[in-house]
Amino acid sequence: MELLLQRLMEEEKFLLTTHRTPDPDGLGAELGLLHLLKCKGKDAIIMNSEPVPVKMRFVDPENLAADMKSLKDKSVIEGRLIVVVDNSDLKRIDDLQAYVREDKSNLVIIDHHDGMLADNRIMFAFPSTGSSCEVVFELMSLAGVEPTESVARSLYAGIVADTGNFRYRKTDSRTHEIAAKLMRFGINPADVAEKLFENSPLARLLLKKKLYAGMVIEQGRLAYFKIRKSDIIELGLSLDDLDGVVNELIESDDIQAGILFTEREAQQTKVSVRSRGSINMLASVEKYGGGGHKNACGATIPMDLETAIADFIPEALRCLDSV
Numbered sequence: 001m002e003l004l005l006q007r008l009m010e011e012e013k014f015l016l017t018t019h020r021t022p023d024p025d026g027l028g029a030e031l032g033l034l035h036l037l038k039c040k041g042k043d044a045i046i047m048n049s050e051p052v053p054v055k056m057r058f059v060d061p062e063n064l065a066a067d068m069k070s071l072k073d074k075s076v077i078e079g080r081l082i083v084v085v086d087n088s089d090l091k092r093i094d095d096l097q098a099y100v101r102e103d104k105s106n107l108v109i110i111d112h113h114d115g116m117l118a119d120n121r122i123m124f125a126f127p128s129t130g131s132s133c134e135v136v137f138e139l140m141s142l143a144g145v146e147p148t149e150s151v152a153r154s155l156y157a158g159i160v161a162d163t164g165n166f167r168y169r170k171t172d173s174r175t176h177e178i179a180a181k182l183m184r185f186g187i188n189p190a191d192v193a194e195k196l197f198e199n200s201p202l203a204r205l206l207l208k209k210k211l212y213a214g215m216v217i218e219q220g221r222l223a224y225f226k227i228r229k230s231d232i233i234e235l236g237l238s239l240d241d242l243d244g245v246v247n248e249l250i251e252s253d254d255i256q257a258g259i260l261f262t263e264r265e266a267q268q269t270k271v272s273v274r275s276r277g278s279i280n281m282l283a284s285v286e287k288y289g290g291g292g293h294k295n296a297c298g299a300t301i302p303m304d305l306e307t308a309i310a311d312f313i314p315e316a317l318r319c320l321d322s323v
């Protein structure tokens with residue numbers, strides 16, 4: 001954290017960005033960092049590859065996050081340190097990749113996901129932290145910067161979203177301490193939770209109806225959903241609307257692994273796998289060149305939906321047998 005603050009303070013001009021389809025944690029971290037840098041007299045902007053999705057706009061009520069798609073004058077990007085938060089995969093910053101120097105000397109990555117190789121010059125990794133917003137809050141504390149009410153709300157929303165409402169494994173006492181500190185800025189947790197979790201359109205409910213109607217349970221311990229591209233389009237939804245739905249399968253105590261098969265193209269099926277605790281499903285997707293971590297992984301299989309299901313289910317069951 002000290003090295004990160006030092007590194008940032010070396011520079012004067014910043015461009016903050018996150019991954020494509022910005023989420024509350026990425027946005028909250030950007031807004032917190034923007035506030036910190038401005039308080040330190042720096043010139044900083046937020047520039048994402050894509051606009052903020054409509055249902056995430058409450059995280060950025062002042063519309064501080066600009067995007068490459070609506071940017072006319074690209075010269076504002078030049079000469080800035082590019083700070084990527086909540087993402088260490090440069091492919092996911094899209095067009096902004098072109099502005100990262102070959103030696104990466106104008107790049108800083110701040111992320112909390114697993115499996116990064118930190119060098120504390122370009123890559124700053126906080127894998128034990130549940131959200132990027134917690135990292136940014138700690139950085140603000142270290143820099144002696146207090147959030148505004150609006151910044152506090154954005155950070156709080158990011159923490160709630162990325163910890164699954166304080167449920168996921170990386171949630172610890174520090175997470176709750178930070179949330180408590182943020183709440184003192186006048187945040188209403190019920191209001192934030194409602195905006196995060198109870199904002200889905202009727203079409204998503206209809207999508208779920210379709211998913212549950214076609215749900216299959218194998219051996220009483222593995223459950224899967226499948227969905228066709230045409231079903232998603234017919235409901236006027238996008239692939240993002242499937243986010244989180246696979247987690248519902250492992251809400252049942254008896255189900256050890258849940259899978260969502262999504263038809264992307266005629267010969268391309270996305271597989272998303274979820275499990276709990278010690279049940280490691282990673283081997284099931286690795287055969288297909290996929291990845292992730294033991295409880296949440298995925299792959300894209302170059303087969304049609306039904307063939308992909310027939311091919312993948314035995315792999316998944318083999319994984320469960322080896323537990």
Ligand SMILES: [Mn+2]
Pocket residue numbers: 025026086112130131132162
């Ligand atoms: Mn995150």
